[in-house]
Structures are given as C-alpha cells and as structure tokens.
Amino acid sequence: MHRHGAHLIDATSARFALWAPDARSVSVVLEQQPAIELLPEKDGWFTGIAPAQAGDNYHYRIDGQLQVADPASRYQPEGVHGPSQIVDVAGYHWQHPWQGRPWHEAVIQEMHVGVLGGYQGVAGQLSRLSGTGVTAIELMPVGQFPGERNWGYDGVLPFAAQHTYGSPHQLCSLIDQAHGHGLMVMLDVVYNHFGPDGNFLHQYASPFFREDRQTPWGAAIDFRRPEVREYFIQNALMWVCDYRFDGLRLDAVHAIDQPDFLVELAQRVRAAVEPGRQVWLVLENEHNQAFLLEQGFNAQWNDDGHNALHVLLTGETEGYYEDYKHKPIDKLARCLGEGFVFQGEANRHGQPRGEPSGHLAPSAFVLFLQNHDQIGNRALGERLSRLCPPAALRAATGLLLLSPMIPLLFMGDDDGSRAPFLFFTDFHDELADAVREGRRGEFAHFAAFADPDQRERIPDPNARQTFDTSRPDGHDVLAGWHGLYQQLLAIRHKQLVPRLPGSRALGAEVLGDKALSARWRLGDGSTLRIDLNLAHQAQPVALPETALRLFDSSDNAHPDSTLSPYSCVVSLLPTRQEAP
Numbered sequence: 357m358h359r360h361g362a363h364l365i366d367a368t369s370a371r372f373a374l375w376a377p378d379a380r381s382v383s384v385v386l387e388q389q390p391a392i393e394l395l396p397e398k399d400g401w402f403t404g405i406a407p408a409q410a411g412d413n414y415h416y417r418i419d420g421q422l423q424v425a426d427p428a429s430r431y432q433p434e435g436v437h438g439p440s441q442i443v444d445v446a447g448y449h450w451q452h453p454w455q456g457r458p459w460h461e462a463v464i465q466e467m468h469v470g471v472l473g474g475y476q477g478v479a480g481q482l483s484r485l486s487g488t489g490v491t492a493i494e495l496m497p498v499g500q501f502p503g504e505r506n507w508g509y510d511g512v513l514p515f516a517a518q519h520t521y522g523s524p525h526q527l528c529s530l531i532d533q534a535h536g537h538g539l540m541v542m543l544d545v546v547y548n549h550f551g552p553d554g555n556f557l558h559q560y561a562s563p564f565f566r567e568d569r570q571t572p573w574g575a576a577i578d579f580r581r582p583e584v585r586e587y588f589i590q591n592a593l594m595w596v597c598d599y600r601f602d603g604l605r606l607d608a609v610h611a612i613d614q615p616d617f618l619v620e621l622a623q624r625v626r627a628a629v630e631p632g633r634q635v636w637l638v639l640e641n642e643h644n645q646a647f648l649l650e651q652g653f654n655a656q657w658n659d660d661g662h663n664a665l666h667v668l669l670t671g672e673t674e675g676y677y678e679d680y681k682h683k684p685i686d687k688l689a690r691c692l693g694e695g696f697v698f699q700g701e702a703n704r705h706g707q708p709r710g711e712p713s714g715h716l717a718p719s720a721f722v723l724f725l726q727n728h729d730q731i732g733n734r735a736l737g738e739r740l741s742r743l744c745p746p747a748a749l750r751a752a753t754g755l756l757l758l759s760p761m762i763p764l765l766f767m768g769d770d771d772g773s774r775a776p777f778l779f780f781t782d783f784h785d786e787l788a789d790a791v792r793e794g795r796r797g798e799f800a801h802f803a804a805f806a807d808p809d810q811r812e813r814i815p816d817p818n819a820r821q822t823f824d825t826s827r828p829d830g831h832d833v834l835a836g837w838h839g840l841y842q843q844l845l846a847i848r849h850k851q852l853v854p855r856l857p858g859s860r861a862l863g864a865e866v867l868g869d870k871a872l873s874a875r876w877r878l879g880d881g882s883t884l885r886i887d888l889n890l891a892h893q894a895q896p897v898a899l900p901e902t903a904l905r906l907f908d909s910s911d912n913a914h915p916d917s918t919l920s921p922y923s924c925v926v927s928l929l930p931t932r933q934e935a936p
Contacts, residue, residue: 357586358401361428361515362414362442370408370442374426375400375583376560379418386414387439399583400561410444424556428587429516430594431524432500436512436554445598448528454535456602456634457491459654459762460719460856463845464492464542466727467767468777470505471827475522475530482537488770488838489845492540492636494605496728498527499546502553503782505823507728508544509607510551510781514591524599531600540602542636543595547588548611549573553787571611579614588617589624596635597628603636605657610642622652638722644696644710649720655762658721660697662730664688665752668870668890669744674802678704685872685890689864692759692874692886695721718760718859718876725749725756726766728777735799735814737776737826739768741834746772747922748890750840751909754924755888757844758852758907760859760876765841768828772837775829781817788818847906851928855880871895871919881931889919903927 358373362384365371372384377400383391384406394402408414413433415423425432429440465485472478478493485493497508500516508518517527534541549571550557557564564584569576578584595601604625609618622637629635639648639656649656663680664687667673673681680687680697687697695713703709713720724730731739740749756763768775783791796814799805805814815822858879865873870891876884885903889895897919905927910920919925 357582358397358403360587360590361426361430362408362440364408364410364442364444365405368407368409369405370412371403371405372414372426373401373403374416375587376402376416376418377563379560381419383417383420384414385417385423386412391417400563401583408442410442410447412442413439414442415439418560422556422559424560425513425554427513427515427557427561428590429500429513432513432516432519435519436500436502440516443524445524445528448525448532450528450600451532452535454600455632457538457540458634458857459636461491461849461853462540462636462762463490463757463765463848464494464722464762465490465765465767465770466494466496466544468496468507468728468826469498469518469521471777471823472767474520475526479530479533482534482539485770486537486539488841489849490539490765490770492542492602493534494542494544494603494764497544497546497607500554501551503784505780505782505820506551507732507779507781509546510553511546512551512553512555514546514588515594528599535600540634540636542603542605542638543601544605544607545592545595546607547591548577548608553783569613573611576611576613579612579617585617585620589621592621592625593628596625602634603638603654605638605640607640608642609639609648615645615648618648618653619651626652642709644698644713646696646699646711646713646716649713649716655720655722657727657764658691658695658723658761661688661691661721661723661761662725662727664691664697665725665755666730666740669740669748669752672743676704685866685868685870689866689872689874691721692872693861693863695861714861718861719762719856721761722764723756723759723761724764724766725752726769727764728766731766731777732779732826735802735805737778737815739773739776741772741774745892745922746834747909749834751888751890751922751924753840754844754907754909754926755886757841757848758884758924758926759874759886760852760856760861760878760884763848768833770838770841771828771830772834772840773828773830774832774834775827776825778815778822778826779817780823780826783818792816792818844907847926851904851906852878852884855882855884859884867897867919868895871897873897883929885927885929887919887923887925887927889921889923892921894921895919899925900927900929903929 382402394404426440430443499511499514565575667684698710855878862875871889910923
C-alpha cells in the first residue's frame with residue numbers, strides 16, 4: 357500500500373502518491389516547474405518522483421483541469437484553497453527525551469489552540485498547568501480547516517496542521533516544551549467526516565464515500581476500502597510518530613460503521629511506537645461499545661457521567677439531558693459503580709444503547725464536568741460557573757478530581773472561569789448564512805428560544821466577536837478556584853495515583869434525591885469512599901470514623917453524621933477495611 361501524499365526521498369527529490377480512482381490523469385504542479393505526469397497504477401493510484409525539497413509548494417491537477425491541494429498535504433501556508441507544501445518534520449531537533457507517563461497518572465486539560473493564541477500561546481500555559489497538577493493537555497483538532505477560526509471539526513485536510521496556529525516546526529516545539537514540563541500532549545482527531553469547504557475528494561475519489569450510509573455530515577466514509585483505512589491510519593501514525601503526540605482522542609466514532617477499523621488502528625499505533633513509550637488512545641462513542649475498551653483503547657469519554665451530573669447541578673432536562681431526568685442520582689450511582697449508565701437500555705428515542713461495562717476498570721472512563729461540546733453547543737456558551745451554585749460545583753469538582761476515573765478539564769475550569777465558550781466558524785457567503793441559520797434552528801425546540809426573536813440572541817458563529825468572546829478571561833473567575841484545583845490534584849497525586857493500578861468499583865448507594873456514597877477497592881487493598889450531596893439541604897449519612905479524611909468541600913472541621921448541603925467528603929479507609 358502506498359503512503360498517501362508527498363514524501364522526501366532525499367534533499368532534492370520527493371515521491372508523490374494520490375489515490376484518485378475517478379481520474380483519467382494526474383500531474384503534480386510544482387512552482388516554477390513544468391507539470392510532471394504521475395503514472396497510473398492499479399486500484400486507482402497515481403505515483404511518481406519529482407525534483408523537490410522541503411518548503412516547495414505544489415498542487416495536483418486532475419484530468420488537466422481540476423487543481424486541488426494534496427488530500428494528505430502536510431502544510432497549507434495559504435489555507436485550504438492554496439498550494440500544499442512539502443514538509444520535513446524529521447528535521448526538527450527534539451530537546452527532551454520522553455517516554456511519556458502511564459495512563460493512571462492522567463489529568464487532562466482540553467484546549468483550543470486558536471483562542472489561546474496559536475502554538476506559542478499554548479506554550480505559555482504549560483508551566484502554570486504543570487504547577488496546578490495537570491499531567492496532559494489535549495488539543496482540539498488542528499487539521500487544516502477553511503478560514504482562520506473554527507473549532508477544528510470542519511477540517512478538510514487532516515494531515516496539515518492549521519497554518520494560522522503556526523508552522524509544523526512550531527507545533528513540534530510546543531510538544532517538545534510540554535514534554536520538558538512533564539506533560540503528555542494529546543490530539544483530538546476527526547475520522548468520521550470532512551468539512552464542507554475545500555474538500556474535493558468527491559470529484560476524483562468518490563469511492564472514499566458510500567452514499568448508502570448517511571451521517572449528520574452527509575455520505576459516510578467507506579471504511580471497507582483498504583485505501584481509505586490506510587489514509588486515516590497513516591494520519592494517526594504521523595501524529596504519533598512524526599510529531600510525537602502522546603495520544604489521540606478519536607471524535608464521534610459512532611459515525612464509523614466498521615469498528616474493526618478502530619481495532620486495526622489501535623493495533624497499528626501500538627506496533628509502531630518504540631518499546632517503553634506510553635501512548636494513550638481514547639474514544640468518543642455514543643454507542644458505549646465496551647468491547648473496544650479491551651481492544652487497544654485506554655478509555656472512553658463518559659458522557660453518561662457528565663449528563664447525570666449536569667442534570668443534578670442545573671435541573672436542565674431538555675435535549676439529550678431528557679435521558680437523565682428520571683432519578684439522575686441513580687444514574688450517577690450506576691456510572692460510578694459500573695462505568696456506563698446506558699448498557700443496552702433504550703434511550704429517549706426508544707433505541708437500545710450501550711453494552712455492559714461493569715467488568716472494566718474505573719480508568720477505562722474519562723469523567724468530566726465540562727468540555728468543548730457541553731459548553732460550546734449551548735446556545736450562549738455558558739459554563740457551569742454561571743449555571744449552578746458555586747458550592748455545588750465545588751462538591752462536584754471534588755468528585756471529578758478524586759474519583760479513580762480519569763479526570764478531564766476544559767481550559768478555564770481550573771480558574772473557575774465564567775467566560776463563555778461559543779461555537780465559531782469562519783465561513784462566507786451562502787455557507788455562512790446556512791451555518792448561522794442552522795445553528796439558530798437547532799434551538800427552536802428549546803423553551804428559552806421557541807420565540808424567533810429570542811433565537812436572534814444566539815451569536816453568529818462567523819462573527820469575529822464570537823471568537824474573541826470565547827477567549828478565556830483570567831479576571832472573570834470564581835474566587836479561590838485555582839487553589840481548590842491545586843489542593844485536590846495534590847491529594848490525587850500523593851494519595852490516589854500510587855494506588856490506582858488494579859482498582860475496581862465496589863458500587864454506589866443512593867442516599868437521597870441528590871446524594872450518594874460510592875466506594876472503590878484500590879490497588880493496595882485500601883478503600884476509597886466518596887460521599888456526595890448536591891442538594892441544598894443536609895443528608896444523613898454514616899461517615900467512617902477510622903478513615904483518613906482526604907477532602908471535605910464543606911470545610912467542616914468536626915464532621916457529624918450528616919452530609920452538609922452541597923458537599924463532597926472523600927475518605928481513605930485502611931487496607932481491607934470495608935466502609936460501613
């Protein structure tokens with residue numbers, strides 16, 4: 357199988373390979389050189405060698421007429437509609453030898469590179485994050501998208517790092533600097549669709565897609581085809597091996613109808629990394645396919661846990677929160693005791709969702725209170741810091757950071773940011789109109805936006821102000837929040853992380869409408885107990901007397917037999933001692 361794209365053979369020549377099964381002819385057009393015809397090969401490939409060096413720009417010309425960027429371009433210095441550029445990432449000189457960190461040490465902060473000021477802006481955050489107790493950063497997708505502003509999920513050239521964020525070598529430098537601070541670097545990748553502007557695959561490689569299967573973004577990608585599978589696997593290998601990303605989070609894999617592709621991708625990545633190197637692979641998967649978490653993937657984002665917590669904290673039950681409005685505390689208890697809430701039960705649409713997950717370790721689940729979707733897909737982008745009492749959020753934060761599940765934060769969480777994070781794009785003309793009106797139409801069935809005049813309040817995704825408003829504001833924050841995160845993560849790293857390998861859930865008991873007690877057997881035989889009360893009234897509970905009290909969000913110096921309103925109490929019981 358050919359390597360997609362352009363690759364240097366030596367300092368003066370490169371090999372080009374394009375899969376174009378609908379094309380009659382393909383040539384590569386390098387600047388200030390005559391077009392060079394590529395040779396047709398079997399299965400729709402066109403390949404050839406041409407004089408070239410790092411930094412040279414080129415296009416492909418299809419059938420003598422259509423001029424396109426390389427779909428496996430490594431860099432687009434002028435955007436998706438400009439020329440591709442040959443890149444020599446191997447020429448970057450790495451400063452920090454790095455083998456990574458084991459998965460049980462993960463405390464991940466998700467970040468958007470653009471609103472933070474590009475790769476250099478993210479680099480400026482590294483020291484503070486490391487000092488807070490974060491052990492990994494996760495970048496929202498950096499694959500080339502149209503325009504200058506986008507969440508990254510509308511990318512059309514997934515091999516090319518977004519040109520407005522910095523050069524490929526600057527991306528290498530960011531990762532290198534992160535390693536110097538002891539931080540892993542993960543990347544969110546999108547293998548389920550391409551964005552609407554700048555993707556020409558339909559015109560010369562229509563077998564990339566299958567019209568008989570439709571997704572929210574159009575025809576599904578055809579993962580039955582080896583050339584298509586190889587395209588995305590080579591992309592994963594590029595990020596992990598060439599750029600030395602420490603992990604990938606695969607976006608919305610429920611839209612990929614060939615789960616064996618995911619298994620193959622995990623196997624190929626694991627086989628490609630050098631012995632001893634830690635690489636993390638994480639899924640977003642609405643189907644809750646537990647079997648994938650035993651097939652080379654470390655974990656899955658646990659939307660169930662988030663959704664139950666969100667309903668408990670805010671009382672909101674519209675949209676997908678409707679699935680959690682009935683006894684949300686029971687659903688949170690199941691999440692803490694078994695991983696997924698939906699393990700085959702029918703959702704609000706009457707469709708069965710999920711697989712049994714109780715046999716999996718707690719570390720197979722990534723828990724979060726917020727992420728880009730859960731904030732930015734709200735009409736006005738509000739964070740929990742504006743949606744629930746600070747004391748309730750403090751208690752939920754104790755659960756997030758001190759449970760054996762893997763905690764995920766969103767940028768600004770550790771400061772208690774109250775700034776919004778909005779949905780933003782940089783489309784133009786008819787596409788801009790369609791995105792703006794489509795965005796407002798999404799909320800027509802929500803009570804607060806049933807009136808068309810109210811929907812006019814929803815920010816225009818394409819307005820520059822929408823992007824600027826989404827920049828984290830270091831001034832509009834909850835008092836003392838950064839210290840809270842430092843305190844909790846210091847406890848996690850000292851008291852829990854050494855004990856996490858071999859942990860298993862012991863179940864959770866519902867104590868009231870918004871209160872529960874959950875227990876885990878840790879790897880050294882001790883028992884972790886978390887008592888949580890998200891109600892505004894006290895809840896009776898039998899608190900263990902012989903336990904080491906790790907954290908009490910109510911700051912109750914003399915705890916009695918009640919859980920204070922909006923409180924989280926975390927206790928560590930001696931080896932093999934059961935909680936009452």
